[in-house]
Amino acid sequence: MRHSRILGIGHYVPPTVLTNHDLETQMDTSDDWIRQRTGIEERRVVTEESTSDLGYEAAVRAIAKAGLEPKDIDLIVFATLSPDFYFPGAGVLLQHKLGVGEIPALDIRQQCSGFVYGLAVADQFIRTGAYEHVLLVGAEVQSKGLDYTTRGRDVAVIFGDGAGAVVLGPSDEPGIHSFHLHSQGKYHDMLWMEKPGSAHRPIITPEDIEEGRQFPKMEGQTVFKHATRRFGEVIKEALAANNLTVDDIDMFFFHQANLRIIEAISKALKIPPTKTYNNLHRYGNTTAASLPLCMSEAVDAGHLRPGHLICPAAFGSGFTWASAIIRW
Numbered sequence: 001m002r003h004s005r006i007l008g009i010g011h012y013v014p015p016t017v018l019t020n021h022d023l024e025t026q027m028d029t030s031d032d033w034i035r036q037r038t039g040i041e042e043r044r045v046v047t048e049e050s051t052s053d054l055g056y057e058a059a060v061r062a063i064a065k066a067g068l069e070p071k072d073i074d075l076i077v078f079a080t081l082s083p084d085f086y087f088p089g090a091g092v093l094l095q096h097k098l099g100v101g102e103i104p105a106l107d108i109r110q111q112c113s114g115f116v117y118g119l120a121v122a123d124q125f126i127r128t129g130a131y132e133h134v135l136l137v138g139a140e141v142q143s144k145g146l147d148y149t150t151r152g153r154d155v156a157v158i159f160g161d162g163a164g165a166v167v168l169g170p171s172d173e174p175g176i177h178s179f180h181l182h183s184q185g186k187y188h189d190m191l192w193m194e195k196p197g198s199a200h201r202p203i204i205t206p207e208d209i210e211e212g213r214q215f216p217k218m219e220g221q222t223v224f225k226h227a228t229r230r231f232g233e234v235i236k237e238a239l240a241a242n243n244l245t246v247d248d249i250d251m252f253f254f255h256q257a258n259l260r261i262i263e264a265i266s267k268a269l270k271i272p273p274t275k276t277y278n279n280l281h282r283y284g285n286t287t288a289a290s291l292p293l294c295m296s297e298a299v300d301a302g303h304l305r306p307g308h309l310i311c312p313a314a315f316g317s318g319f320t321w322a323s324a325i326i327r328w
């Protein structure tokens with residue numbers, strides 16, 4: 001039986017740091033407010049790079065860690081909510097930047113859950129034998145699209161730029177044991193970027209831009225409530241489907257949105273802090289990049305090691321939420 005597993009992981013963040021204190025000079029906010037509410041202390045921001053540029057940097061690192069070369073990749077899956085252009089997607093731009101052959105490239109738009117959805121997509125293509133080596137990238141440039149004024153302060157302080165990538169390949173033993181994916185579109189406007197979009201004619205107007213409707217908007221408390229509930233549910237779903245308990249899992253990786261959400265779930269599920277790795281204090285919420293960025297750092301720090309059984313989980317705009325069980 002053919003399975004898939006992760007062969008290599010890498011990440012990249014732009015060097016420029018934007019601290020909470022820097023934000024205090026741009027809007028009516030405070031380091032205290034941001035730390036207490038979210039746990040975030042600073043985030044990275046690009047100068048000129050685009051999402052596919054960050055994705056490229058993470059991709060070359062992941063490919064090298066897998067012991068492969070770009071020419072060995074035969075499918076690109078690119079998860080992002082901040083593509084370089086409305087169309088075409090970031091995946092084809094990455095195909096060009098990697099200088100590889102005319103391989104397929106697809107984008108997926110599941111926001112903070114994009115990486116786990118992407119794992120499921122990659123797993124399918126490998127298990128059926130359609131492709132050997134799938135490059136899955138989660139990358140975001142949020143900073144160019146945020147409202148860094150007091151009007152946008154509830155959203156702008158949360159997000160950051162970054163990228164993470166994995167290469168998946170075939171395996172006799174299961175690497176990806178399971179995934180559980182969900183969506184609930186009735187809450188699409190609880191965390192969204194309304195314009196530009198084909199729901200409107202024209203897709204955006206000068207008045208819309210004046211009113212800031214091109215910036216992401218969030219009903220923070222509603223998102224918080226749903227996230228806390230859904231994270232718990234989807235982790236329990238993953239454990240039950242594999243006849244596992246919290247004790248059987250070596251590491252849990254949470255989408256890095258808010259330390260208070262992570263602490264609430266850890267407390268409810270009795271997950272000890274030694275089984276988690278967080279970096280949102282340094283990067284904020286990097287959406288589709290968040291999980292691979294976290295897992296890649298955990299590998300570099302020696303926390304995530306070969307043979308570990310792990311459970312990544314995510315929740316985000318859509319709403320979408322997802323979990324997986326993976327043998328590292």
Ligand code: COA
Nearest residue numbers: 029030033037112153154157220221223224257258315316
């Ligand atoms: N700095 C200072 N004050 C701010 C602020 C900021 N950056 N952003 C909002 N505020 C103000 C609000 O205007 C409000 O003021 P008011 O009481 O005078 O009206 C006050 O702080 C409280 O706002 P509220 O939205 O109730 O705060 P909160 O405790 O819910 O925290 C979030 C806000 C965004 C941190 C919180 O709701 C959250 O983390 N939600 C989930 C977000 C998330 O995880 N999103 C990603 C999911 S993938």
